[in-house]
Amino acid sequence: MNRLAGMTSPYLLQHADNPVDWWPWSPEAFEEARRRQVPVLLSVGYASCHWCHVMARESFEDEATARVMNAHFVSVKVDREERPDVDAVYMEAVQAATGQGGWPMTVFLTPDAEPFYFGTYFPPAPRHGMPSFRQVLEGVRTAWQERRDEVADVASRISADLAGRSIRLGAPQPPGAEEMGAALLGLTKDFDASRGGFGGAPKFPPSMVLEFLLRHHARTGSEGALQMVQATCEAMARGGIYDQLGGGFARYSVDAEWVVPHFEKMLYDNALLCRVYAHLWRSTGDERARRIALETADFMVRELGTQQGGFASALDADSDDGQGGHAEGAYYVWTRSQLTEVLGEDDAALAADCFRVTEEGTFERGASVLQLADRDRPLADADRLESVRRRLLEARAARPRPERDDKVVTAWNGLAVAALAETGAYFERPDLVEAATTAARLLAEVHTVEDGRRLLRTSRDGVPGTSAGVLEDYADVAEGYLTLYAVTGETDWLHRAGALLDTVLERFAGDDGTLYDTADDAERLIRRPQDPTDNAVPSGWNAAAGALLAYGAYTGEHRYRQAAEQALGVVRELAARAPRFLGWGLAVGEALLDGPREVAVVGEPEERAALHRTALLATAPGAVVATGAPGETSVPLLEGRGRVEGRPAAYVCRGFVCAAPVTEPDELERALGD
Incomplete structure (x- = not known):
């Protein structure tokens, strides 16, 4: 066992018995490199990464390479x-040097942590124009020993270039209707009208863009925006990217038709998509959207829930193939003969037709990824098809399961809290609200330090990790707490969100309104990472803008709204040029343009329930909902609000102007629909 044996990260533990003498990222590792006068080989990946496993088997488990x-x-x-801070800094260098990035990431550094040679996956033998990993090692070793001054000069110039990259917004202004229209136009040009989604292969679920489009439709009535959401959500729900048996989404599709996924399932994708489908149902009443939202929520609780009440990071793409090896997708794909073995001839024929299982296969080695084929299958087949699905799911459960990365990531659990709280409230599933509450308690009790003001990045088995939280952790957990407060009315979650957002303003914000991904007292890297663009998850920058805007609406304190408006300045600058990478920022911009609307529902829990539900189901972008008993003083939005003529009441304010209170759900619905 090497130095990784004592780590809590499942990914590091996967490498603990490699013949490589691995070090964790630490000052001691770089001190050892200085002592020995050798370069640092930095290898970055994650536990459910398919090609990380491949490179490990081919190179890191090989004695000669080690x-x-x-x-x-x-x-x-x-x-x-x-x-994520270490990953972000060196991924930026990899992308600048090679024009592409990904994992595993392989970077060679000086003992001062300055990068000088970059790559991702390297094969064990030269292929497809790539050198072998051993050739790379030899080339770097030779350069270091024979041309060290040249290497040091390159490393110094790269580090200086990275250190000099920072975002300056001047006098930042939030986006207006013009920028939102330009973003919609850009998305329309990139939209794949025949297959859903944006761009070509590989195709990632555009969760944050869909959220923007739903809010834009709600504010403007744009049918084009809604149609892009509906087409994309239907294509994903019918495609192989969605698990037609057990629910839940894979990370992305390798093709443009959503047929063959990269089979790893990430918590963040499922949390974001659960919320999108729930919001689509809220906007349209689409029963398919309701089903997908609930199945995805149930998948998260069933497959990713931990004993401590949090949610694990991911399920692997690979699993035992039943022949002594590991293969991507082995747990999920089916052949015609496997269908017949489980179902018999007649039902196997139905399953093959419904799920597009062909003789030649849609994946590898004659196997097919299950897709939902028929758009309008007669209702008479529904019960039979459900029986088929149940039996296939039971048979699949007997297969060797993919490994689970069971560390609990703070930010991603914040996203799950928000998704489960809303889904539970919309569909009257108190068990989902309770799952959200339990996860929030874990975040509050295990991941939070310094009187509720600081976060740690991870935990595992209830034991907190040592890495400091980054901006997305604070922002996404604040978003989760605010959503949980809106659903439950438990004021502790609102106050906890406020403590985290105070830390954002004190530790992560620059003087000009920009935001950094790490705190001002975090470990110093060669660059303080800073990125306002969304990737697989909302950027910490945009997520913080959203949480600050909502918290400002709850409290009436201008400094939170002002910080949100300043942060949104980058959305104004980039909306027309890169809308696909600003979905969450654009969604927050829609909330700002809509007010946001502040809704206070007052009454005892049972008597205010109908008004409260109406408020939660409102599609007004970014509406914030406060609920409590008459006389509540701990929430500024509720102060001074009481019953009207002895009846529970709802108060709606927008743009610093409040309408007359209402006492009937249909009156509230109209007030929120204007």
Whole structure:
């Protein structure tokens, strides 16, 4: 066992018995490199990464390769999900140098942590124009020993370039209707009208863009925006990217038709998509959207829930293929003969037709990824098809399961809290609201330190990790707490969100309104990471803007709204040029343009329930909902609000102007629909 044996990250533990003498990211590793006068080999990945597993089997488990690594390098292994700051800084260098990025990421550093050679996956033998990993090791070793001054100069120039990259907004102004229209136009041009989604292969679920489009439709009535959401959500729900048996979404589709997924299932994708489908149902009443939202919520609770009440990070793409090896998708794909073995001839024929299982296969080795084929299957087949689905799910459960990365990531659990709280409230599933509450308690009790003001990035088995929280952790947990407060009326969640957002303003904000991904007292890297663009999850920058805007509406304190408006300045600048990478920022911009609307519902819990539900189901972008008993003083939005003529009441304010209170749900619905 090497130095990774004592780590909590499942990804690092996967490498604990490698013959490579791995170090975790630490000052001691770089001190060892200085002592030995050798470069640092930085390898970054994550536990459910398919090609990370491949490179590990081919190179890191190979004794001969390990001897070269141990003799000439200090090798450092990083879990990108545990240290997103380290990943972000060096991924920026990889992308600048090579024009592409991804994981596994392989970077060679000086003992001062300055990068000088970059790559991602390297094969064990030269192929497809790529050198072998051993060739790369030899080339770097030779350069370091024979041309060290040249290497040091390159590393210094790269580090200086990275350090000089920072975002300056001047006099930032939030986006207006013109910028929202330009973003919609850009998205329309990129929209794949025949297959849903945006762009070509590979195709990622555009969760944050869909959220923007739903809010834009709600504010403007744009049918084009809604149609893009409906077409994309239907295509994903019918495609192989969605698990037609057990629910839940895979990370992305390798093709443009959503047929063949990269089979790993991430918590963040499922939390974001659960919320999108729930919001689509809220806007349209679409029963398919309702089903997908609930199945995805149930998937998260069933497959990713931990004993401590949090949610694990991911399920692997690979699993035992039943023949002594590991293969991507082995748990999920089916052949015609496997269908017949489980179902018999007649039902196997139905399943093959319904789920597009062909003789030649849609995946590999004659196997097919299950898709829902028929748009309008007669209702008479519904019960039979449900029986088929249940039997296939039971048979699949007997297969070797994919491994689970069971570390609890703070930000992603914040996203799950928001999704489960809303889905539970919309569809009257108190068990989902309770799951959200339990996860929030874990975040509050295990991931939170310093009197509720600071966060840690991860925990595992109830034991907190050592990495400091980054901006997305604070922002997404605040978003989760605010959503949970809106659903439950428990004021502790509102106050906890406020404490985290105070830390954002004190530790993560620059003087000009920009935001940084790490706190001002975090570990110093060669660059303080800063990125306002959304990727697989909302950027910490945009997520913080959303939480600050909502909290400002709850409290009436201008400094939170002002910070949100300043942060949204980058959305104004980039909306027309890069709308696909600003979905969450655009969604927050829609909330700002709509007010946001402040809704206070007052009464005892049972008597105010109908008004409260009406408020939660409102599609007004970014509406914030406060609920409590008459005389509540701990929530500014509720202060001074009481019953009207002895009846529970709802108060709606917008743009610093309040309408007359209403006492009937239909009156509230009209007030929120204007």
